[in-house]
Amino acid sequence: MRMQAILLEAGQPLYLAQRPVPSPGPGQLLLRVQACGVCRTDLHILDGELPPPSRPLVLGHQVVGEVVALGEGVEGWRLGQWAGVPWLGWACGVCRYCRRGQENLCERALFTGYHLDGGFAEYTLAYADFAYPLPEGYAPVELAPLLCAGLIGYRSLRLAGAAQRLGLYGFGAAAHLLVQVAVYQGREVYAFTRPGDTRAQQLARALGAVWAGGSDQAPPQKLDAAILFAPVGPLVPKALQDVDKGGVVVCGGIHMSDIPSFPYALLWEERVLRSVANLTRQDGLEFLRLAGEVRLRPVVQVYPLEAAPQALEDLRAGRVEGAAVLQVC
Ligand SMILES: [Zn+2]
Numbered sequence: 651m652r653m654q655a656i657l658l659e660a661g662q663p664l665y666l667a668q669r670p671v672p673s674p675g676p677g678q679l680l681l682r683v684q685a686c687g688v689c690r691t692d693l694h695i696l697d698g699e700l701p702p703p704s705r706p707l708v709l710g711h712q713v714v715g716e717v718v719a720l721g722e723g724v725e726g727w728r729l730g731q732w733a734g735v736p737w738l739g740w741a742c743g744v745c746r747y748c749r750r751g752q753e754n755l756c757e758r759a760l761f762t763g764y765h766l767d768g769g770f771a772e773y774t775l776a777y778a779d780f781a782y783p784l785p786e787g788y789a790p791v792e793l794a795p796l797l798c799a800g801l802i803g804y805r806s807l808r809l810a811g812a813a814q815r816l817g818l819y820g821f822g823a824a825a826h827l828l829v830q831v832a833v834y835q836g837r838e839v840y841a842f843t844r845p846g847d848t849r850a851q852q853l854a855r856a857l858g859a860v861w862a863g864g865s866d867q868a869p870p871q872k873l874d875a876a877i878l879f880a881p882v883g884p885l886v887p888k889a890l891q892d893v894d895k896g897g898v899v900v901c902g903g904i905h906m907s908d909i910p911s912f913p914y915a916l917l918w919e920e921r922v923l924r925s926v927a928n929l930t931r932q933d934g935l936e937f938l939r940l941a942g943e944v945r946l947r948p949v950v951q952v953y954p955l956e957a958a959p960q961a962l963e964d965l966r967a968g969r970v971e972g973a974a975v976l977q978v979c
């Protein structure tokens with residue numbers, strides 16, 4: 651059997667190709683892809699900011715698919731069930747990071763749509779132990795952005811601590827989901843967008859932010875924590891300036907432009923600056939349980955599979971409201 655897939659090959663623009671449908675190895679699921687989210691990390695791989703592997707690669711690490719075949723030894727999954735596949739495609743379970751509950755830092759981790767072929771295709775494989783059952787009441791195109799934007803957002807929020815006044819910098823796929831979670835938890839959200847992006851500011855207010863403005867503006871009061879989703883290094887000192895004593899600034903992206911030097915006074919008074927890398931399965935289980943309790947309203951811009959290059963360019967240019975998602979079948 652053959653399938654359509656979007657391939658990334660060094661030195662070439664993305665292209666649509668026919669490939670054999672893969673067969674599941676031990677511990678793997680074969681999924682018929684229904685939808686796959688498009689993430690800024692896909693752009694970082696495309697642009698070589700994360701070095702791409704030396705073989706043709708299928709991008710996409712927010713995969714929603716129907717289980718159509720089970721590899722040897724798979725337990726706890728049945729045919730016809732929907733599965734969600736995130737960025738963490740596999741971890742070794744035995745390295746010192748895995749053993750202390752930090753499988754997100756695993757030395758041998760395999761990431762979906764990077765080391766493993768991802769969801770910009772009609773079929774894909776996933777390790778059953780790293781795939782998630784999905785909450786009910788959502789369409790596949792709504793579930794897809796939960797699997798990276800939602801999940802990395804959730805991990806960032808967890809690491810930001812018990813902040814009451816929370817700033818979100820960069821109001822795209824992750825922030826538009828996280829504002830809904832934070833409001834549900836009784837927090838106040840301050841949304842910072844590209845300067846002059848009134849459409850994103852309107853969306854932030856409509857989703858419950860108490861304040862929305864440009865990232866060049868100061869919030870009306872000091873924040874307890876700030877989460878940066880925009881991959882823009884100069885926002886780090888800006889966010890440190892916006893948080894109160896003891897406040898936390900979390901960098902939620904996998905890549906960021908250089909952070910300019912800044913006076914120590916911005917970090918003084920026990921402000922904390924940290925990054926978030928990847929996710930653990932525990933983050934995924936907790937977040938998807940929450941998404942089953944609260945009906946999140948993902949705002950999605952939907953593209954057909956063959957329009958993946960367009961979706962990525964729209965994301966780069968800031969033309970996507972909420973999350974870009976490929977609807978595959
Ligand atoms: Zn992602």
Ligand SMILES: [Zn+2]
Pocket residue numbers: 741742743744745746747748749753755756757758759
């Ligand atoms: Zn490991």
